[in-house]
Structure formats: structure tokens, C-alpha cells
Amino acid sequence: MGSLQLLSSILLSTICAFALGLTGTAAVADPQSKRILIDYVAPKNPEHQPIYDLLKERHALEKLQEIFGAFRLPNDLTLRTLGCDGVSNAWYERSTVSVCYEYLDEIRRGMPKETTPAGVTPTGALVGQFFYVFAHEMGHASFDLLGVPVFGRPEDAADQFATYIMLQFGKEQARELITGAAYSYKKYLQNPNVTAPLTAFSDAHSPPAERFYNLLCMAYGADPRLFSDFVGEGYLPKARAAGCQREYGEVAYAFYKLILPHLDKDIAKMVLQKSWLPDETAKPKSH
Numbered sequence: 001m002g003s004l005q006l007l008s009s010i011l012l013s014t015i016c017a018f019a020l021g022l023t024g025t026a027a028v029a030d031p032q033s034k035r036i037l038i039d040y041v042a043p044k045n046p047e048h049q050p051i052y053d054l055l056k057e058r059h060a061l062e063k064l065q066e067i068f069g070a071f072r073l074p075n076d077l078t079l080r081t082l083g084c085d086g087v088s089n090a091w092y093e094r095s096t097v098s099v100c101y102e103y104l105d106e107i108r109r110g111m112p113k114e115t116t117p118a119g120v121t122p123t124g125a126l127v128g129q130f131f132y133v134f135a136h137e138m139g140h141a142s143f144d145l146l147g148v149p150v151f152g153r154p155e156d157a158a159d160q161f162a163t164y165i166m167l168q169f170g171k172e173q174a175r176e177l178i179t180g181a182a183y184s185y186k187k188y189l190q191n192p193n194v195t196a197p198l199t200a201f202s203d204a205h206s207p208p209a210e211r212f213y214n215l216l217c218m219a220y221g222a223d224p225r226l227f228s229d230f231v232g233e234g235y236l237p238k239a240r241a242a243g244c245q246r247e248y249g250e251v252a253y254a255f256y257k258l259i260l261p262h263l264d265k266d267i268a269k270m271v272l273q274k275s276w277l278p279d280e281t282a283k284p285k286s287h
Contacts, residue, residue, distance in 0.1 A: 035073040036065045041082035048083055048101035051108070055081060064134055072262045073145050079134065090133045092140035099133055110184070118233070120183045121176065128166075128180020135162035148258045155205045156214070160251045161259075163218045171226050178219045178227070185212035213240060221248030 038061035043052045055061065061079050068077075077095050084100035091098055107129045115121045139161030143150050150157045166177040188208040201207065206214070216236045220227045221244030230236040236244075 035076050036068055036071075037076055037078040038062060038065050039078055039080035039082075041080055043101050044083040044085070045101070048105065051101050051104055052081070055104075060130070068138055070263050071142065071146075072264050075145065077141050077145060090137055092137040092144070095141070095145065097134065097137040097141055099137070103133065104130070107184070110186075112183070116183075118179065118235075120179045124176035124180035125183045126180070128177040128182075129184045131166065131177060132162050132181035132184070135165050138162070138165075142259060142262075146259070146262050153204070153206070159206075159211060159214060160218065161255075163215055164251050164255055167219060167222045171223070174219075174223075175226055178215065182212060182215050185209070185215075188212070213237075217241065217244040218248050218251065221245040222252075 040052060040056050040061065043049055061081065064079055068079075075095060077097065079097045081099050081101060081104065084102050086102060087100060088102040088106050089098075089100050090103050107126060111122045111125045112120060113122065136158045139158035140154065142148060142161065143154065143157065163178070163181075166181065167174050169177060185208050189212060194209065196207075205211070213236065216227070216230050217240055220230050220236055220241055224245070231238055231241045
């Protein structure tokens with residue numbers, strides 16, 4: 001089994017465990033994976049205490065630590081959650097990935113109450129967006145710590161990194177993660193005619209609607225059959241879809257050349273041998 005296939009299996013098993021709300025003791029990390037540290041910063045706002053408690057109870061950061069432990073990093077990287085004085089944000093800086101409780105609370109409040117007509121489940125929306133934001137910032141961290149050159153906009157490259165990682169899951173999980181991440185852009189797509197000030201296009205990030213189409217295009221390019229409804233239902237314009245396999249191929253080749261050499265096969269095998277798959281008949285705890 002190749003390194004990418006190993007990483008895919010690790011990601012699949014781990015995210016399944018997280019998605020189904022597993023609790024229990026996290027597996028002991030290999031010395032190399034200890035390059036990735038975790039930090040649940042106690043919230044300043046009492047309203048964020050339930051989020052803090054739930055993340056710790058379900059070992060959310062420990063699972064991310066295991067997922068990204070397959071990356072050979074030259075120095076430590078910390079994944080942390082923290083309160084941000086009312087600001088919903090996430091960022092990478094100085095070997096630290098930070099995600100605000102405000103951001104996670106926004107994800108929680110924006111979850112659909114039931115499966116949407118497009119097939120987005122509440123769990124998919126929650127886990128897809130949670131993993132997408134951490135994988136996006138992990139993209140920034142990888143480019144920085146591994147000295148990976150980025151020929152283009154860094155924020156677009158981080159989006160592509162995150163989307164590519166999500167697409168390496170098995171088909172059902174990949175679809176749920178992609179549609180869950182795409183659901184985060186729903187409020188920006190409710191009006192087909194958009195009016196915005198010119199300065200809205202000056203941000204380092206691409207406009208939300210463009211990021212939505214980029215996400216869908218990458219997924220469709222990776223598997224036109226699995227994501228055929230993106231085009232069939234009109235979510236992704238046919239004119240854009242025509243070039244999506246090429247777009248995905250370019251990202252896949254860049255990952256193969258620039259990121260794959262930094263994956264540790266032995267650690268990937270160790271993680272793969274651990275028992276991650278949950279008992280699907282067990283009912284998750286309610287909160």
C-alpha cells in the first residue's frame with residue numbers, strides 16, 4: 001500500500017470515529033507525531049464552556065494529532081482552540097494553528113436540523129466544516145514548515161490542500177465531508193444576484209462564492225460520478241465543470257511532488273494498525 005493510500009485509510013478511520021461522537025482514551029502518539037502538540041485553552045466566555053467540554057470529551061484535537069502525525073515536520077506544531085473576544089476566526093502563525101470557540105460555535109449554530117434536500121446531514125455539516133478549517137490551516141502550516149513553494153494565492157492553495165485531503169477518504173465519507181464543508185457557504189448563495197463594494201475583492205481570501213465553486217470543482221474533478229449531481233442539480237455550472245478534472249489533476253500532482261515525500265510510511269502504518277472504527281450500533285451520547 002502506498003503512502004497516500006495509507007494516509008487515506010488513516011483519515012477515513014479517524015474521521016469516522018470523530019463523526020460518530022466516540023469518547024474514550026486517545027491512542028498514545030508515536031514520538032514523531034508528538035511534533036504536533038495540542039492545547040485546549042480554557043474559554044473566557046462561559047457560553048463557550050459546553051463547546052470546550054465537548055471537544056475535550058471527544059478528544060477532537062487528539063484525533064487531529066493522530067491524523068497529521070504522519071507528516072514529517074522539522075519542528076513542533078501546536079493545534080489549539082481558544083476564545084477570541086467575540087471574533088469568529090481561525091489562523092496559522094508561528095507554528096501554531098488557532099481556531100476560535102466563536103468559529104466553532106458558529107458552525108454548531110449553522111448546522112441543519114435534519115438532512116437537507118441536497119443530502120447534507122447535521123453530522124456531515126459539523127464534521128465537514130470542523131475538519132475543513134483545521135485542514136486549511138494545516139495547509140498553511142505545511143507550506144511554511146516544510147518549505148513548500150506556493151505559486152499563487154496562499155489562501156487558495158490552503159483551500160486546495162484541505163479539499164484534496166478530504167477527497168482521500170472512502171467515497172461515502174468524502175462526499176459527506178465535502179458537502180458538509182460546502183454547506184458553510186449557504187448564506188452567501190441565497191441570492192443569485194450579488195452586489196458588493198469593490199473593496200470586498202481586496203481580501204487575501206477569495207470571495208466566499210468563489211471558494212464554494214472551487215470546492216465543488218475539485219470534488220467533481222476527483223470523481224465526476226460520485227459528485228455528478230453537483231452539475232446535474234445546477235450547483236456547479238457546466239462551463240466550469242468541463243475543466244475540473246484538469247484542476248484536480250494539477251493539485252494532485254503538486255501534492256504528489258511537494259507533500260507526499262514528507263509523509264512517514266512507518267508512522268502511517270502504526271496508526272493504520274490501531275483500532276479506530278467505532279461500534280456503529282452504539283448510540284452516541286446526547287448533550
